[in-house]
Amino acid sequence: MQSWVDEIKGKVRISEVIRRYVSNIKISGDRMYIACPFHNEKTPSCVVSDERGTFHCFGCGESGDSISFVQKIEKIDFKESCKKIASWYGINLVSNKFEKKDKNVDVFHKINNWFKENLHNNLQAYKYLKSRNVDLDLIKNFELGWIPSFKEVKSFCKSENIGDFELNEIGFKEGILKAFQNRISFPIFSSKNVIGFGARYIPSHYEGSGSGFDNSSTNLEKKRSFIGAENVKSFSKNDANAFVRPKYINSPETKYFKKSKNFYGLNQIKKFQPIALVEGYMDVITMSKRSGNALACLGTSVSDDHINMLKNFTNEVIICMDGDEAGNKATKRILEKVMCHIDGRLRFYVFRFPENEDPDSFMNSNENGWKKILESKEDFISSVWRLFMIKRDSPEEYYNDFKMLMNLVKKIPDQELRKIYASKWKNIWSKEMYENNSRQESYKNSYGGYNSGKRSKYDKSEFSSGLKNKTAPNLGLVYEKALISIVLRFPEVFDHIEEEFLDVAFSNEMKIMKESIIDWIRGGKDVDFFTKKGLDSVVDDCVSDKITQILPFMNYKQFDEKIIESWRFIYKQMKARNK
Ligand SMILES: [Zn+2]
Known part of the structure; x- marks a missing residue:
C-alpha cells in the first residue's frame, strides 16, 4: 500500500487533484488557496502545497494529502481513492504493487x-x-x-x-x-x-x-x-x-519501460521548477551540471502521457530542441501536441539555440546557460507564429499557413482560452498585413510605382505586392469590391470616407452598389435592403472569401481607426492605378 501512496504522490500534484473538485481558487505567489469544500466558505482559506503534497484549512482545520482529500470529498475508502486518482492519471497501481514484489x-x-x-x-x-x-x-x-x-x-x-x-x-x-x-x-x-x-x-x-x-x-x-x-x-x-x-x-519496450511514458532524467529532476525538454542523454546531464533542470524523451516524440506527467512536475516547460532544421521540426511537432493540452496550468516556452548548437554544447560553453535560457525563452504565442507561419513564398501559401494555424487552435479544449489564443494570432496577422501595406506605400513613393525597381525573392514586406501580381487581371475590380465590403462590414467607416467614396469611379459592374450603399446608409441600414433590390449575389460577391482574405481586419469585433486607414489605403491604390 505504501507503494501506492508513493506512486500517486510521485506522479500527481495535489493541486491537480483538487482542481477537479474546486473552482474557487486563488493563487498567491507559489501558494494556492481554495474555498474549503469541507466547510461553508466563500473566501478561500484552505491552503494547498504542491511541495508538501498537502492541504490545510484554516477555517475548519481539515487537512491531509491528495488521497485523503478525495476520500473525504467522495466519502470512499483509501483504496478506492487511490484507484480513482490512478485512473485519472493513467497510473497502473496493480503493476506497481507487482513491481514492489x-x-x-x-x-x-x-x-x-x-x-x-x-x-x-x-x-x-x-x-x-x-x-x-x-x-x-x-x-x-x-x-x-x-x-x-x-x-x-x-x-x-x-x-x-x-x-x-x-x-x-x-x-x-x-x-x-x-x-x-x-x-x-x-x-x-x-x-x-x-x-x-x-x-x-x-x-x-x-x-x-x-x-x-x-x-x-x-x-x-x-x-x-x-x-x-x-x-x-x-x-x-x-x-x-x-x-x-x-x-x-x-532498451526495447518492456513491461517496465515504455518510451511514451518515460523520460530520461526523472530521478534527478527538481520538481516545481521550470523544466527544459531536451533531445538526448548528454543534454540532460550537461543541463544539470549548469544548475538546469531537464528531461529527455527517449528517441520518440512527445506523447500525451508525457505532457500529462509534466503537469505534475512543473508549471513551466521550456522546449529546448537542437538548433537545426530537425530541431525546429521537433519543436513544431511538440507545439502541435501541446495545443490539445492548453488549460492554463502548464505554460510552454521555446528556447532557440544558436545554429548547430544543442543544449549540451550550449551549456558547456555558457556557464550561465540556464539563466540565459530562463531569461530569453520565447513565449508560446510567438514561437507558434514563427514556426507555423513560414511559407512566405507566395501569398496563397502564407495565407494557407494562417488557416492551418487557425485550425490548430480549434484543438485547444477550453473555449475561452481558444478564443484568446485565436485573437492573439489574428492580431499578429492583422498587424503584419497592416505594416506590409504601409511599407508598400513608402516603397511606391520612393520608386514611383510597384513595377519599377527590382523585385527579387519574395519576402514578407512584399506580401501585398505579391498579392497584387497574382490578381493583376482583375485588380481594379478587387479593389472596388474591397472598398464596398469594408463599408458593408463596418458602416461606421462611411462617415470618415464619404467624400472619397463619392469620388470613386466604380466600374459598371459595381456602380449599382455605389448608389445602393449610399441609399442603404442614409436610409437607416435595413437588413433586407439589398435583398429587396435583388442585389444579394453582388453583395455575396463583395464579401466573399476571395475579397475578405486580403482584408485581415475584417475579423475585428469592433470598428477601429485602422479600418479607416486601410480603406483610404486601398482607395489611394485605386487612384494611383487609374492614373
Ligand atoms: Zn475548511
Whole structure:
C-alpha cells in the first residue's frame, strides 16, 4: 500500500487533484488557496502545497494529502481513492504493487550497480566522458556505468543467479545484450527504480580528445541516430564497419519501460521548477551540471502521457530542441501536441539555440546557460507564429499557413482560452498585413510605382505586392469590391470616407452598389435592403472569401481607426492605378 501512496504522490500534484473538485481558487505567489469544500466558505482559506503534497484549512482545520482529500470529498475508502486518482492519471497501481514484489527490481539494481563498478576500471570510457565535460559528480548523480562484453555480462549474471528469463523480461535478450556491449550505460529511472538503459558507443580506439572522434556536440544529426536496441545488429568489438553503429541505443519496450511514458532524467529532476525538454542523454546531464533542470524523451516524440506527467512536475516547460532544421521540426511537432493540452496550468516556452548548437554544447560553453535560457525563452504565442507561419513564398501559401494555424487552435479544449489564443494570432496577422501595406506605400513613393525597381525573392514586406501580381487581371475590380465590403462590414467607416467614396469611379459592374450603399446608409441600414433590390449575389460577391482574405481586419469585433486607414489605403491604390 505504501507503494501506492508513493506512486500517486510521485506522479500527481495535489493541486491537480483538487482542481477537479474546486473552482474557487486563488493563487498567491507559489501558494494556492481554495474555498474549503469541507466547510461553508466563500473566501478561500484552505491552503494547498504542491511541495508538501498537502492541504490545510484554516477555517475548519481539515487537512491531509491528495488521497485523503478525495476520500473525504467522495466519502470512499483509501483504496478506492487511490484507484480513482490512478485512473485519472493513467497510473497502473496493480503493476506497481507487482513491481514492489517484483524481483526484477533487484535484477535491474544489481546489473546497474555492476555497470557502475565497471566504469571505475575503464580508462577509455572515463577519458571519453571527460572529453564531454562529464565530471565525477555527474557520473555519480546519473549513475553512469560501463557495459563490458556480452560474455562478461553473462558470466556476471550467472554468478548472481540472474537467468535468461529475467534478462528477457528486463529487455536484455541475447541479441540486444550484444548490441549493448562495450558501451557507456545511462540507466533510465521511473521515479526511483531503474527500468531500462540507454547506452552510448565509443570507438575502441578512443584515446581522449584529438582522436578525430566526432562527438554529438559538433554533429547534431548523428545524435538522432539513437534507436531502440531491438533494431541493432550485433557487432563484434573490432568491427571495421563501426560507422554503421548507432551512437545511442536504448532498451526495447518492456513491461517496465515504455518510451511514451518515460523520460530520461526523472530521478534527478527538481520538481516545481521550470523544466527544459531536451533531445538526448548528454543534454540532460550537461543541463544539470549548469544548475538546469531537464528531461529527455527517449528517441520518440512527445506523447500525451508525457505532457500529462509534466503537469505534475512543473508549471513551466521550456522546449529546448537542437538548433537545426530537425530541431525546429521537433519543436513544431511538440507545439502541435501541446495545443490539445492548453488549460492554463502548464505554460510552454521555446528556447532557440544558436545554429548547430544543442543544449549540451550550449551549456558547456555558457556557464550561465540556464539563466540565459530562463531569461530569453520565447513565449508560446510567438514561437507558434514563427514556426507555423513560414511559407512566405507566395501569398496563397502564407495565407494557407494562417488557416492551418487557425485550425490548430480549434484543438485547444477550453473555449475561452481558444478564443484568446485565436485573437492573439489574428492580431499578429492583422498587424503584419497592416505594416506590409504601409511599407508598400513608402516603397511606391520612393520608386514611383510597384513595377519599377527590382523585385527579387519574395519576402514578407512584399506580401501585398505579391498579392497584387497574382490578381493583376482583375485588380481594379478587387479593389472596388474591397472598398464596398469594408463599408458593408463596418458602416461606421462611411462617415470618415464619404467624400472619397463619392469620388470613386466604380466600374459598371459595381456602380449599382455605389448608389445602393449610399441609399442603404442614409436610409437607416435595413437588413433586407439589398435583398429587396435583388442585389444579394453582388453583395455575396463583395464579401466573399476571395475579397475578405486580403482584408485581415475584417475579423475585428469592433470598428477601429485602422479600418479607416486601410480603406483610404486601398482607395489611394485605386487612384494611383487609374492614373
Ligand atoms: Zn475548511
